[in-house]
Amino acid sequence: MTLRSCHSVVLAAGLGTRMKSDLPKVMHPVGGLPIVGHVLKVLGQTGSSRLSVVTGPGMPELEELVGDLAPDARCFVQTDRLGTAHAALAAEKALENVTDDVLVLFGDTPLVTAATVEKVRGALAGGADVVVLGFETDTPFGYGRLLTDDGRLVAIREEKDASDSERKITFCNSGIMGFAGEKALGILQAIGNDNAKGEYYLTDAVEVANAKGLKVVAVAGTEAETQGINTRAQLAACEADFQASKREQFLESGVTLLAPETVFFAHDTVIEPDVIIEQNVVFGTGVTVRSGAQIRSFSHLEGADVGNGAVVGPYARLRPGTVLGKDVRVGNFVEAKNAVFGDGAKANHLSYVGDARVGEASNIGAGTITCNYDGFLKHHTHIGTGTFVGSNSTLVAPVTLGDGAFVAAGSVITRDVAGDAMAFGRSRQQSKDGMAKVLRDKLKKAKNQKS
Incomplete structure (x- = not known):
């Protein structure tokens, strides 16, 4: 200069x-x-x-x-x-x-x-x-x-x-x-x-x-870099040239793109060498992906920081404020927003984690959601280190799960859970012998009477 x-x-x-x-x-x-x-x-x-x-x-x-x-x-x-x-x-x-x-x-x-x-x-x-x-x-x-x-x-x-x-x-x-x-x-x-x-x-x-x-x-x-924009078609052509340039830049820097033409970047996307990006991935603004991470197909990231060795997707959505530590797993149909995951934490499928802190080596079961919004204000969920949250659990913020806590599947957690404690927040199961047959016969009779 x-x-x-x-x-x-x-x-x-x-x-x-x-x-x-x-x-x-x-x-x-x-x-x-x-x-x-x-x-x-x-x-x-x-x-x-x-x-x-x-x-x-x-x-x-x-x-x-x-x-x-x-x-x-x-x-x-x-x-x-x-x-x-x-x-x-x-x-x-x-x-x-x-x-x-x-x-x-x-x-x-x-x-x-x-x-x-x-x-x-x-x-x-x-x-x-x-x-x-x-x-x-x-x-x-x-x-x-x-x-x-x-x-x-x-x-x-x-x-x-x-x-x-x-x-x-x-x-x-x-x-x-x-x-x-x-x-x-x-x-x-x-x-x-x-x-x-x-x-x-x-x-x-x-x-x-x-x-x-x-x-x-x-x-x-070059002709490509000096092109002006006056129409929507020219805007689209310019976007295409921008994306082509970004893809070439990342490939040359040591990033693997399995299907380059299907990956879309923002102007400020940062991706370190030895990252693998699968097909049909979209990067919004403010994303950094660290070396050794893998972004799997059909994932969308914006305002997120992905740590070394982390795996995201397929079909994951990382929204602004999401930070994934080393070797974190955020799997298919998981959405995270303003959430920090400690090293080795996992949310492998079908979960929403928002306004939360997930401690190292914790596991978030399928179908778990953090209820962070009460209609007026956002609230925080703190999940400790080595904590296990069973499938289909609802964590109603503000709430804290201590280190090593265990939340049983299907629980609705509204109060803090101490470290190494087990929490059940669900109705007690009841079984009535023979009642299934009685119910089927009743419903079948009603159906026949209508036909």
């Missing part, structure tokens, strides 16, 4: 009309993070010491989101949508007295990488006054072409203005640009609107800079 300072301007005023949504376009998620959040995250990784985000009028939710994701960022409102250069100049005050690098990016390009942003900054550090990020594509139709001559970027030619030979060029404009800080504001202010739409286009910065005798160059990224 360069030691030069950097001020980044993120253009995020688009309404996303074609997405047919009341939500601002850049707030739609990719990998569980709003689109603009990906851009802000990368800029943070690449040393942007100052951030400006240009929003549109009436977007308080976007400004609030930016404040949450990047507390030091400033939001500026583009009151009239008069083109991309006009949008960048909404942050004009913030661009005064900038000395090193200025980046202008679009808020709807969530896949741009830190390495590519560093390429742009590297070119600025090498003496360029304007840097345009381009990409090679086999399908350049609709993109502005980058016209170069002996390493110099001469112009950006839009599709409608390009000659036949220029349309054959496959090096295209991504829209991401870098400026030498002391020249950035002057270049942007010199851009005019002498065009059919009367708008101020950021691409005209190339012509302005060349007219001033400044050094203008292009650097290359």
Whole structure:
């Protein structure tokens, strides 16, 4: 990372009309993070010491989101949508007295990488006054072409203005640009609107800079990382590319994916080497899986920490606040929420464990539930070390089971159970000889009378 300072301007005023949504376009998620959040995250990784985000009028939710994701960022409102250069100049005050690098990016390009942003900054550090990020594509139709001559970027030619030979060029404009800080504001202010739409286009910065005798160059990224999002179809395509990249990343890092195309990750998923992930697993945000763990088929995890050697699923759901210790077993159709399992604890099937602490080497029988909610407040269940809870038990919180306690199957536990005590919380069984035959005969007679 360069030691030069950097001020980044993120253009995020688009309404996303074609997405047919009341939500601002850049707030739609990719990998569980709003689109603009990906851009802000990368800029943070690449040393942007100052951030400006240009929003549109009436977007308080976007400004609030930016404040949450990047507390030091400033939001500026583009009151009239008069083109991309006009949008960048909404942050004009913030661009005064900038000395090193200025980046202008679009808020709807969530896949741009830190390495590519560093390429742009590297070119600025090498003496360029304007840097345009381009990409090679086999399908350049609709993109502005980058016209170069002996390493110099001469112009950006839009599709409608390009000659036949220029349309054959496959090096295209991504829209991401870098400026030498002391020249950035002057270049942007010199851009005019002498065009059919009367708008101020950021691409005209190339012509302005060349007219001033400044050094203008292009650097290359990839088509996938520079793709923008304007429609739901493009959002889905971007999500697919994000997932493909994540799968490749984890495979290369030593994670086993039995059917990679069926596993879905969030932007912040952390998985250590030697983890095995089976088919059809979904990771929401905030999940960490430690080495040696196994996530079995059809499981869903969010906000959970899975310990070394733990086995989750199949068909398990781990909700936020779940922490599994070493060698824990959380099996099929088990749901856990805000629950901490000590090393070696087991809940192998058909249970709900919420707002609870399960001690080391404890066993939760099938059908057990912790009744943590009384309609108004949540309550905690504490299960000690080496405790056994029999099948189909109901633990009514707040309640504590001491170390080594034993709860008989089918019990409803409403009071604390001491360590090494056995608790029965069920009605006494009664058997009446011959009564089954009497009942069957009675029911059969009633049925015959109705027919």
